[in-house]
Amino acid sequence: MIPHCFLCSFVKCSSKSRPVLFCACCWYPSSLIVARTCWACQSKRYRSMPFTGIVEEIGHVLDVRTSADLTLWDGRVGKGMILVISCSKVLDSAYLGCSIAVNGVCLTVTAFDKESFTANCAPETLRVTNIGDLVPGSPVNLERAMLADARNSGHTVQGHVDGVGTVVGKRPDGEALWVTIAVPHELSRYIVKKGYIAIDGTSLTVTEVNTTTTPPRFSVMLIAHTQKSITLPLKETGISVNIEVDVVAKYVEANLGALKGRAAADASIPGPPDTGASDITPDGASAEGATGVTDGEMREITAQLAHQNQHGAGLNLTLPQAETARRLRVGIVRTAWHSELIDLLESNCIKALVDGGVERCNVLRTRVSGSFELPYVCQRMIENHSVDCVVAIGILLKGGTIHMEVIAHAMTKALLDVQLKTSTPVIFGVLTVLSMDQAKERAESDLGFSWGQAALAQAAWHLGRETTELMLEPLPSV
Numbered sequence: 001m002i003p004h005c006f007l008c009s010f011v012k013c014s015s016k017s018r019p020v021l022f023c024a025c026c027w028y029p030s031s032l033i034v035a036r037t038c039w040a041c042q043s044k045r046y047r048s049m050p051f052t053g054i055v056e057e058i059g060h061v062l063d064v065r066t067s068a069d070l071t072l073w074d075g076r077v078g079k080g081m082i083l084v085i086s087c088s089k090v091l092d093s094a095y096l097g098c099s100i101a102v103n104g105v106c107l108t109v110t111a112f113d114k115e116s117f118t119a120n121c122a123p124e125t126l127r128v129t130n131i132g133d134l135v136p137g138s139p140v141n142l143e144r145a146m147l148a149d150a151r152n153s154g155h156t157v158q159g160h161v162d163g164v165g166t167v168v169g170k171r172p173d174g175e176a177l178w179v180t181i182a183v184p185h186e187l188s189r190y191i192v193k194k195g196y197i198a199i200d201g202t203s204l205t206v207t208e209v210n211t212t213t214t215p216p217r218f219s220v221m222l223i224a225h226t227q228k229s230i231t232l233p234l235k236e237t238g239i240s241v242n243i244e245v246d247v248v249a250k251y252v253e254a255n256l257g258a259l260k261g262r263a264a265a266d267a268s269i270p271g272p273p274d275t276g277a278s279d280i281t282p283d284g285a286s287a288e289g290a291t292g293v294t295d296g297e298m299r300e301i302t303a304q305l306a307h308q309n310q311h312g313a314g315l316n317l318t319l320p321q322a323e324t325a326r327r328l329r330v331g332i333v334r335t336a337w338h339s340e341l342i343d344l345l346e347s348n349c350i351k352a353l354v355d356g357g358v359e360r361c362n363v364l365r366t367r368v369s370g371s372f373e374l375p376y377v378c379q380r381m382i383e384n385h386s387v388d389c390v391v392a393i394g395i396l397l398k399g400g401t402i403h404m405e406v407i408a409h410a411m412t413k414a415l416l417d418v419q420l421k422t423s424t425p426v427i428f429g430v431l432t433v434l435s436m437d438q439a440k441e442r443a444e445s446d447l448g449f450s451w452g453q454a455a456l457a458q459a460a461w462h463l464g465r466e467t468t469e470l471m472l473e474p475l476p477s478v
Helices: 041-044 121-126 222-227 246-269 296-304 339-355 373-386 403-422 436-443 447-462 465-471
Strands: 018-024 027-032 058-070 077-086 099-102 105-112 118-121 139-145 161-174 178-181 196-199 203-210 217-222 241-244 330-337 363-368 387-395 424-432
Touching: 099 118, 161 217, 196 217, 241 246, 246 330, 330 339, 330 373, 330 447, 339 363, 339 387, 339 424, 339 436, 339 447, 363 373, 373 387, 373 403, 373 424, 387 403, 387 436, 387 447, 403 424, 424 447, 436 447
Parallel strands: 330 363, 330 387, 387 424
Antiparallel strands: 018 027, 058 077, 058 139, 077 118, 099 105, 099 139, 105 118, 161 178, 161 241, 178 217, 196 203, 196 241, 203 217
């Protein structure tokens, strides 16, 4: 009996039945594998993605009816519209619950046979689209959801219609057909010349845009093949069509709106006071900016913070006398990533040092590219600038791999080695977080201030016995 990889033994080789050592996709090893790919990899082909806007066939409405006895999730009976469509190609590999785009509207298949499928239409679907205009015999564009490993010859079409347009003009141009469509004003800002547009679920290229008319309008050009494959050429002037704009345009607008809001806040909210800390840069490089929160986004976050969270709050340390603090030299090494949050943490740390009596000129600061570089520069600062303590500040954000954990482990051990090798304390101010929201929460807390207080206490111990005798706490008498 020929041994098989247990993952691949149920899959028949699509080409020749020849032995291979690994699955061609996942490289699962075996002494002999007859199949080229294992069943797990084959199953990936059936994972559905959004639509492409490439219409697979024109179907026809068999029945449109309103049902008053649809069973809802909680057992109640509700009213809704049922649509039955005759077709053939899109039924290949169909299953209950799969998605089929009908005139660009993503509908869920609730029943099907060899010649048709049934879908229910929600009230929102009827309000936003032209599905409610369909009658028995109406032709409709049909497309199955794209497979994960399939080509996308159109563009990403979600099947989430943004509104309804109206055909206002058609004219031939050689073998091509120009179609002009009027759209609601609120959709026109997402439509640009040479951009994507989905009309009744068909991915088309915008050839002309006219926003001076009321309502605004745009045009597309259909080649001969497309004219025979979709329903748009069949629609006369005045007939409605479903419009889905390119989703990228909506994302861009949303992000620009957020930036404008932060810019307005930046103009109205003053920045934090200058800490006066001096800058140093190794090897003669130039400094990378002043300490403090300079980004409008972080100013807005700080201004809107309604409460102080407890991270770093209530640290109970015996701090050095002011005379001792004036003699201390403290270094700060911070990373360049997530600079808005790092600025805030560093600013609060420096505030604690200055409030505790450290001279501003004795706070030395520099920045490195990332957390992995912190130990080396901390050691160089200790050796070259005779500081009594170094504060290492950074943010490690969890990603999709174990990269953060690897860096955190290596960097923590290296900073501990620096501390023991140089006999100079290092304050660990590197946040390891799961999200940027979590990082913001900690940056806005008392953590940065507590690192400065810890640096004060540790730096005083580094100066020697005479400076720390006053910091010793004898046991109370019984």
